[in-house]
Amino acid sequence: MHRYKLGHWGSSCALALILASGNAFADARTDARRSFRHGMDLVAEGKYDTGVAELKKAYEMLPHINVLFNIARAYTEMGDVENALVYYERYALENPPDREDVLATMRQLQGRMDRQKATVAEAQKVALPKVYGPTPGSAITPGELAGERPGFRDEDGDGVDDREQPKPPKSGIATPGSSTAAVVSPSAVPKTSARTEGVYEEAVVTASRGAAQSPLDAANSIAVITGQDIHLSGITKIPELLRRVAGVDIMQVSASQNEISMRGFNQRLSNKVLVLVDGRSVFVDFFGGVLWELLSIDVDQVDRIEIVRGPGSALYGADAFAGVVNIITKAPGTGEDKLRVGGGPAGSSYGSFRVAGRDEDLAYRASVGYTRNAAWGRTSPANRVDTVTLNRDPDLAGENKRFDLRLTHPIGRDYVVGIGGGVVDAFSDFYAVGALKEYQLDAKAGDITAYLQGRHFSYRAFYNFIRGRYGQAQNYVGNSLDATSFTANVVDNELAYTQNFTTGSFRHAVNLGANYRLRNAATAYTGGDRTEHHMGVFAQESATYKKWLNLVASARADYVPYTQKVELSPRLSALVHPTERSTVRAGFSTAFRKPTFLEGYVDLGVQAPLGSVQTNTASMALVDEGVTKRLNVEKILTAEVGYTNQESDIFDVEASVYFNRITDLIQLAPLSLLGPADSRVGFDQVTGRYVVGLSGFVNQCAAFNVVGGELGLRTYPVPGLDVFANYAYNHVAIDRPEGCEQPADSRTSAHKVNAGVQWRTKPGIDGEVTFHWVSDQVWSERDVDQKQATLVFKELPLGAYKLVNARIGWKIHPEVGEISATVFNALDDAHREHPFTNQLRRRVTLFYTRDL
Amino acid sequence: MRSLPLFPLVIAAAGALGASCTTPPDDAANPPAGVISGTLSYVGPKPCTQDGHVVGAADLLLFDARNPPPPDGLSTRSVRIAAVPGSVLFADLGPSLTYNADGSRWCPSDGATVVASAPFTFAAVGGGRYQVRGYYDLVGDFNPAFKIAISPAKGSITGGALLNAAAAANGEAPVFAEITIGSVQPDGSYAVPETGVHLTNVSVTFGKPTPFERPYYHVKSVNYPVLTTDSAEQPRVVEAPPLVEVAADWHIAYGPSEIASISNALLALELAPTMPTSELSLAQGKPYNFRVASDSMFDAYWDGAARVPGTKSALVADGLAAYGPSIVVSKLDAADPRHLTGQANPRVVSSAIVAKQASLISLLGAAQGSEKAASLVALLRPTLICITDPNANGPAHIITPFKRSVSDQPVVADEAGLTADVAALLHRDPAKTTFSESCLIPGDYAMNVVYPTSQAWTLPNEGGTCVGTESAAGSSCVTSQSSRNLLPSQGFFLRVGKAANPKACRDKVDAVTKASCLSPADLAKLEAGTLFE
Known part of the structure; x- marks a missing residue:
C-alpha cells in the first residue's frame, strides 16, 4: 500500500x-x-x-x-x-x-x-x-x-x-x-498516415446537414453535454442536463415536466426549441414543446446531447425558433450491457436495462426501463372535500414504462440501413397556459423509424404516434375537469443529397434536401380531427478556403398549411480560424415557429370563475368575428458574433454576443365579450353553461429586441478534474407601434450563472457538484380572482433562486458494480420556477449500476 | 455473484428513503373553498321546446347575505351562478313534451303543473354567508353577461333556498335561508378550513311565478334642481336627455323640512315604462325581444302595507311609496368607456326617492291601491353611500357636499337615524357606518329600477351601446357576423361632473372619505389635483 x-x-x-x-x-x-x-x-x-x-x-x-x-x-x-x-x-x-x-x-x-x-x-x-x-x-x-x-x-x-x-x-x-x-x-512496410482527426474531439452533427464536424467549424453557437457530464451528474431527467448550458432556460414545472427555451421567452408549454432524438423530431405538434415522459429512451441510452443556440429553421424548418436540441443515442452495437436502478423519497424510482451488440453485420441496441417521479407537492391533498382530481394518485407526477429497439446493417460498402422503434406507456402532469394550470396526460406513445444512409444520398422516414387522454388535474367540486381523449400522428419523410468537391483553393460541401410531413391530431379541444401537410426544401453550401476561412450559406423554404404561405429561412455564416483550434464566427439567420394545433384550431368552452358561464376560446372564431387576423408564424431574426478557443489542453473558452428581433409572438387574446346579436351568445346545451365571450390565440402587436451574450470557460487542470463556469446575460426591450398596449416582457432572467466541478479518482470514486443561479423574473399571467369571480391579468414577481446539484459515486469493482447518490437542490432552496407551478425542494436518490 | 449483496442494500436504502418522506402539500394549489350542493325542486308549468331541446335553464344565483339584491340590499351581481339545463331538470318528462320537427318553438297549452328536481352545485365559494336565489327561465333569454337579459321575465318560476317556501308560493315575500361557509373571525371575515367545506343537501325550491314583466324604462324628461332660494327660479326641464349631469359640489337649495320647496330642489327624472315611440319596434324585434308595448305600465306593490314580517325599507317611516320599485344609482367603472361595468370596490351608490307622480305633495297620506303606474319619478338628493368590500364586513360611509342647505336647513335632520337606516339596509355594523361632508365623487353612474321581486332594469345597458367585439357604425353595432340597431334611450347615464369650487372639494375630502369612497384611479386624480376639475 x-x-x-x-x-x-x-x-x-x-x-x-x-x-x-x-x-x-x-x-x-x-x-x-x-x-x-x-x-x-x-x-x-x-x-x-x-x-x-x-x-x-x-x-x-x-x-x-x-x-x-x-x-x-x-x-x-x-x-x-x-x-x-x-x-x-x-x-x-x-x-x-x-x-x-x-x-x-x-x-x-x-x-x-x-x-x-x-x-x-x-x-x-x-x-x-x-x-x-x-x-x-x-x-x-x-x-x-x-x-x-x-x-x-x-x-x-x-x-x-x-x-x-x-x-x-x-x-x-x-x-x-x-x-x-x-x-x-x-x-x-507500407506507409500509412496517422489518424488524428476527430480522435477524442467533440464532433457534432446538428449544426449542419452533412457529416459530423468539429464545434470549431459549426455555423451556430453550439454546446455539447457529453457522456461524462451525463454519467457524473447522475441526472435521470434529460432536460435537467441542459441546465448547465449558458443561454439555455430551464423551468422545472413539475417532477415530470421541464420547459426549455434558449435566450429567453420560456413559458408553460414552451414551444420555441426543436428537440430531436437522433434527428427525429419529438416536438408534440398539438401542444407545442416536448412531453418528456413520452420518450422511449432514458439517459442511459444517450451518448451525448448537442445544443445549437440560435435559429435553426434554415436546416430544420419550423419550430427551430430559438434553437435545436439533438439527443444522440448510443449507436447500436456499441457500449456495454447495463443495468441501473435507483430510488428516492415518496416512491421515486428509476430502472434501466440495456443490451447492445452485434450479430455479424447486424448491430442492435435494445432497452427497457421504468421511471416513477413523485410529485413535489400535493396540489390536492387527499383530505380536501371541496376538490375532485383526475388522477388516482395525487403523489404521482409522472410514470413511464418504455421499450426501445434500434438496428443497423451495412449494405455493401457505401450504405447503412437502420430501423427501429420505441413504445412507452406514460403518465405525466404538465402545466397549460392562461388561467388553466395543472393538467395530466395518460398516454401510449412511440415511433417507428427507418433510414438509409449512403455516401451521397440518404433517406429517413419516421412515424410518431400518441394515444391518450388528458384533462385538468383537479378542480373544485362542481367545476369541469375538461377531460378528453387525444390522438396525434406525425409521418415524416426526408431525402437528402450530399456532395463534396473542390474548385481552386476552395473545398465545397453541398447539401440538398426535401421533406414532407403529415401531422394530424384529433381531440375535443380543437373541434375534432385536424390534418396538415407540410413540405420543405433546403440547401446548404459550405466553402472552406485553405482551412482558415469557412463560408456557410443555408436556406430553407417551408410551406405552412395554416397560414397558406411559404416561409423562407436563410442563414449566412463566416468562420475564421486564427489558429488551428480557435474560431471567430459571425452569422445572420432567421427562423419561424408555426402555430400549434392548439393555437390555430382551439375550440374550447373555458369555464369562467363565476360558475355556469364560459368563454369560447376559439382562434378561428376571433378571425371570423373580425377581432383579429389569421395567425401568422412567429419570427426571429438573429445576428451573432462568437469566439471559441480550444488551443490549450487544459482549458476551453467560448463567448458569443447576439441580437434577436422577435415579432408576431403568439399569445392568448384578451377576452372579447359577445354582443346580444351574436348567434353564439346563449346557453350551450352541451356544456350546460352560458356563452358570454370569445378568446383565442393572437399575434402580439409588439416586437421585441433582445440583446445578450454568453461567456463560458472549461478547464482541466489535472487529469481527473474538470471545472466549468459560464455566465449568460439577456436584455429584452419592447417595441410597440402606435396603438399597441402590449405590456413589457420580463419573464427572462437578465443574469444566469452556472458552475461545476467534476472529478474521477483511481479508487473509482467520482462525482460532480454544480451550482446554478438565476436572477429574478416578472411574469404577466392571466389568473382567476375567486373573490371577484373574474379573470385578471397579474404581474407576478419571481425572486432569484439558486440550485446546487451533486452526485458522488463509487465504482467498487467491475464484478460488483457502482453505487451512487444524487441530490437535487442540495441546499433545499425552496423555490418555484414559474409562479403557478410546483415548489421544488431537495431530493436525494440512490443508484446501483452494473455493467453486464 | 459478489454484486448481489449491494443490490438489495441499495434498494432497501432507497426504500427507506422513500418511506420516510411523504409528499408535502403545495400551497400554490387551489386554495380551500366552499362547495354548496343540493337539490333543486321545481313546481310549475311545463317548459317549451325548440330546436330539439328544452328551452331555458334553472338559474341559481348565489348572493352574499350581507349584500343581497334589492330590495333587501344593493347588490346587482351574484357571486356565483349555477345553471341546471332544462334537459336535465325535465329529463323525466320526456314523452309529455313535444318537439316540432322543424325546430320551431312549442309551448304547452294545457296549463298543467309539473314537479321536477335535479341536483345543483356552486363551486369555489369563499368564506361568508350566502343566500341562494334564482328562477327557471321559461322564456329562454337569460344571459348573465347582459343587463338586458339577467332579470327574470314575467312568468319565470322564481324561488331560492327558502325558510318559508310554502308561504312564498302563496304570495308572501320570501325569506331566504343563510348558508354559512367557514367560521367567523374577530374581524368579521370568514375563514375556510384547510380541508375545504362541502355543504350538501341544500334545498332550493322554484315555485312562484313572477307576476311582473321586467321594469323596462327610459328617461322621458329631467327637471334640474333649482340652486337658489329665489322663488322665481324654476327647474329647468329637458326632454329625453341622453345624460344628466350635476356638479360635484351641488348645494341643495332647501332642506327636507321645507316641504313646499324641497321637490324643486331635487333632481327629478321622469321614467316611462317602455321604449320611446321611435325605438319601440326595434326593441320588440331581434335581438332584443323586449316585451314592451306603447301602453306598458310599471308594476309594483303600491299599497304601502307590509306584506310579510321582517321585510323592511328605510323609506317606510317617511310615508312614501313602500314596496314599490326601488331606484338605485351606482357608480360605473371609469376604465370601461362603454359604461357597462359597475365599479366593484368601493361601490358608490345612492338611493332615490320614488314617486308615482311629479309632485311629492300628492303622495302624502294617500293609500295608493293601484299596482300599476304610468310613470315613475326618481328624486335624487346630493348624497352618496360608499361601501368598501361589498361582500365582506367593511365600513359604509355617507357623504353629502353640504350638511346645510342654501336655505340653511339641515340636509339630514337625524344623522344617527340615517346611519342606522343605511347600516340596516346594507347589513352592516352601525358603529362602522359614518357620515361626513364631502363633495360627490365625480364619474358616471348607472340607474337601476328594481322591483320587490328583485327584477331590475339598468341604464345604460347593451341596448344603448356597442359591446365587446361590436363596432359602432352610425346608429348600429356591427361585427363581421352580425348587426343590430342601437336603442339610444338605453344609453342614458348620470354624471357627477366638475365642481364649481374644486379647491373647496379637495379640502373637504377627509381620511374616511378617502379610504371609503375613492378608487385607486380617483385617488391618483386627487393626488394630482384633478379629481374635481
Whole structure:
C-alpha cells in the first residue's frame, strides 16, 4: 500500500495521482485526449515504446477506434509487425469504413513477414506458421484470430500474445533461433498516415446537414453535454442536463415536466426549441414543446446531447425558433450491457436495462426501463372535500414504462440501413397556459423509424404516434375537469443529397434536401380531427478556403398549411480560424415557429370563475368575428458574433454576443365579450353553461429586441478534474407601434450563472457538484380572482433562486458494480420556477449500476 | 455473484428513503373553498321546446347575505351562478313534451303543473354567508353577461333556498335561508378550513311565478334642481336627455323640512315604462325581444302595507311609496368607456326617492291601491353611500357636499337615524357606518329600477351601446357576423361632473372619505389635483 506525503509530493501532484482514473468506467475524454496527443508526439519523435504506452493509456481511458489504428501504425513504424497486425485486427473488428483497405494492408504486412520468415526458416528448416489472413470479404472473428495463431496465448484478453517476445533488432532482421520473431524491416512496410482527426474531439452533427464536424467549424453557437457530464451528474431527467448550458432556460414545472427555451421567452408549454432524438423530431405538434415522459429512451441510452443556440429553421424548418436540441443515442452495437436502478423519497424510482451488440453485420441496441417521479407537492391533498382530481394518485407526477429497439446493417460498402422503434406507456402532469394550470396526460406513445444512409444520398422516414387522454388535474367540486381523449400522428419523410468537391483553393460541401410531413391530431379541444401537410426544401453550401476561412450559406423554404404561405429561412455564416483550434464566427439567420394545433384550431368552452358561464376560446372564431387576423408564424431574426478557443489542453473558452428581433409572438387574446346579436351568445346545451365571450390565440402587436451574450470557460487542470463556469446575460426591450398596449416582457432572467466541478479518482470514486443561479423574473399571467369571480391579468414577481446539484459515486469493482447518490437542490432552496407551478425542494436518490 | 449483496442494500436504502418522506402539500394549489350542493325542486308549468331541446335553464344565483339584491340590499351581481339545463331538470318528462320537427318553438297549452328536481352545485365559494336565489327561465333569454337579459321575465318560476317556501308560493315575500361557509373571525371575515367545506343537501325550491314583466324604462324628461332660494327660479326641464349631469359640489337649495320647496330642489327624472315611440319596434324585434308595448305600465306593490314580517325599507317611516320599485344609482367603472361595468370596490351608490307622480305633495297620506303606474319619478338628493368590500364586513360611509342647505336647513335632520337606516339596509355594523361632508365623487353612474321581486332594469345597458367585439357604425353595432340597431334611450347615464369650487372639494375630502369612497384611479386624480376639475 502506498503512502503519500502531501508535503513532499505537493498537493497538485497528489491530486493528479488520486484523480487519474485507472479503469475504463471513467468517460474521460479530455484526459484521454491529452494522453493521445502526447503519445502521437512521442511516436512522431521516434520514441515508440513510450509513445505506444501513452496511446494504450488513452485507449484504456476511453476506447476510440482510431487509437487502435495509430497504435498499429506505430508498431509498424518500429518494425513490430506482429503487434501491428494484432492492432490492425482489432481496428478491423470495429467494422470501420476503410476495413477493406486495412485488411489489404494486413495482408501486405503478413505477406512480407511470411516471406521474411520463410527466408529465415529455409535457413533454419523451421515450420512456417499458417498463412494468416482471411479470405477477401470474410469477417474476422476473435475465434479465427486465436485459431489462426498456433501457440498464440492471450491471457489477459488484450489481443496481444502474452508469451515472452524477444525485442526485434533495430535492423529488422530476425535473429536465428527466434522462431516467433515477426519483424519486417520498416522500409518494407507500407506507409500509412496517422489518424488524428476527430480522435477524442467533440464532433457534432446538428449544426449542419452533412457529416459530423468539429464545434470549431459549426455555423451556430453550439454546446455539447457529453457522456461524462451525463454519467457524473447522475441526472435521470434529460432536460435537467441542459441546465448547465449558458443561454439555455430551464423551468422545472413539475417532477415530470421541464420547459426549455434558449435566450429567453420560456413559458408553460414552451414551444420555441426543436428537440430531436437522433434527428427525429419529438416536438408534440398539438401542444407545442416536448412531453418528456413520452420518450422511449432514458439517459442511459444517450451518448451525448448537442445544443445549437440560435435559429435553426434554415436546416430544420419550423419550430427551430430559438434553437435545436439533438439527443444522440448510443449507436447500436456499441457500449456495454447495463443495468441501473435507483430510488428516492415518496416512491421515486428509476430502472434501466440495456443490451447492445452485434450479430455479424447486424448491430442492435435494445432497452427497457421504468421511471416513477413523485410529485413535489400535493396540489390536492387527499383530505380536501371541496376538490375532485383526475388522477388516482395525487403523489404521482409522472410514470413511464418504455421499450426501445434500434438496428443497423451495412449494405455493401457505401450504405447503412437502420430501423427501429420505441413504445412507452406514460403518465405525466404538465402545466397549460392562461388561467388553466395543472393538467395530466395518460398516454401510449412511440415511433417507428427507418433510414438509409449512403455516401451521397440518404433517406429517413419516421412515424410518431400518441394515444391518450388528458384533462385538468383537479378542480373544485362542481367545476369541469375538461377531460378528453387525444390522438396525434406525425409521418415524416426526408431525402437528402450530399456532395463534396473542390474548385481552386476552395473545398465545397453541398447539401440538398426535401421533406414532407403529415401531422394530424384529433381531440375535443380543437373541434375534432385536424390534418396538415407540410413540405420543405433546403440547401446548404459550405466553402472552406485553405482551412482558415469557412463560408456557410443555408436556406430553407417551408410551406405552412395554416397560414397558406411559404416561409423562407436563410442563414449566412463566416468562420475564421486564427489558429488551428480557435474560431471567430459571425452569422445572420432567421427562423419561424408555426402555430400549434392548439393555437390555430382551439375550440374550447373555458369555464369562467363565476360558475355556469364560459368563454369560447376559439382562434378561428376571433378571425371570423373580425377581432383579429389569421395567425401568422412567429419570427426571429438573429445576428451573432462568437469566439471559441480550444488551443490549450487544459482549458476551453467560448463567448458569443447576439441580437434577436422577435415579432408576431403568439399569445392568448384578451377576452372579447359577445354582443346580444351574436348567434353564439346563449346557453350551450352541451356544456350546460352560458356563452358570454370569445378568446383565442393572437399575434402580439409588439416586437421585441433582445440583446445578450454568453461567456463560458472549461478547464482541466489535472487529469481527473474538470471545472466549468459560464455566465449568460439577456436584455429584452419592447417595441410597440402606435396603438399597441402590449405590456413589457420580463419573464427572462437578465443574469444566469452556472458552475461545476467534476472529478474521477483511481479508487473509482467520482462525482460532480454544480451550482446554478438565476436572477429574478416578472411574469404577466392571466389568473382567476375567486373573490371577484373574474379573470385578471397579474404581474407576478419571481425572486432569484439558486440550485446546487451533486452526485458522488463509487465504482467498487467491475464484478460488483457502482453505487451512487444524487441530490437535487442540495441546499433545499425552496423555490418555484414559474409562479403557478410546483415548489421544488431537495431530493436525494440512490443508484446501483452494473455493467453486464 | 459478489454484486448481489449491494443490490438489495441499495434498494432497501432507497426504500427507506422513500418511506420516510411523504409528499408535502403545495400551497400554490387551489386554495380551500366552499362547495354548496343540493337539490333543486321545481313546481310549475311545463317548459317549451325548440330546436330539439328544452328551452331555458334553472338559474341559481348565489348572493352574499350581507349584500343581497334589492330590495333587501344593493347588490346587482351574484357571486356565483349555477345553471341546471332544462334537459336535465325535465329529463323525466320526456314523452309529455313535444318537439316540432322543424325546430320551431312549442309551448304547452294545457296549463298543467309539473314537479321536477335535479341536483345543483356552486363551486369555489369563499368564506361568508350566502343566500341562494334564482328562477327557471321559461322564456329562454337569460344571459348573465347582459343587463338586458339577467332579470327574470314575467312568468319565470322564481324561488331560492327558502325558510318559508310554502308561504312564498302563496304570495308572501320570501325569506331566504343563510348558508354559512367557514367560521367567523374577530374581524368579521370568514375563514375556510384547510380541508375545504362541502355543504350538501341544500334545498332550493322554484315555485312562484313572477307576476311582473321586467321594469323596462327610459328617461322621458329631467327637471334640474333649482340652486337658489329665489322663488322665481324654476327647474329647468329637458326632454329625453341622453345624460344628466350635476356638479360635484351641488348645494341643495332647501332642506327636507321645507316641504313646499324641497321637490324643486331635487333632481327629478321622469321614467316611462317602455321604449320611446321611435325605438319601440326595434326593441320588440331581434335581438332584443323586449316585451314592451306603447301602453306598458310599471308594476309594483303600491299599497304601502307590509306584506310579510321582517321585510323592511328605510323609506317606510317617511310615508312614501313602500314596496314599490326601488331606484338605485351606482357608480360605473371609469376604465370601461362603454359604461357597462359597475365599479366593484368601493361601490358608490345612492338611493332615490320614488314617486308615482311629479309632485311629492300628492303622495302624502294617500293609500295608493293601484299596482300599476304610468310613470315613475326618481328624486335624487346630493348624497352618496360608499361601501368598501361589498361582500365582506367593511365600513359604509355617507357623504353629502353640504350638511346645510342654501336655505340653511339641515340636509339630514337625524344623522344617527340615517346611519342606522343605511347600516340596516346594507347589513352592516352601525358603529362602522359614518357620515361626513364631502363633495360627490365625480364619474358616471348607472340607474337601476328594481322591483320587490328583485327584477331590475339598468341604464345604460347593451341596448344603448356597442359591446365587446361590436363596432359602432352610425346608429348600429356591427361585427363581421352580425348587426343590430342601437336603442339610444338605453344609453342614458348620470354624471357627477366638475365642481364649481374644486379647491373647496379637495379640502373637504377627509381620511374616511378617502379610504371609503375613492378608487385607486380617483385617488391618483386627487393626488394630482384633478379629481374635481
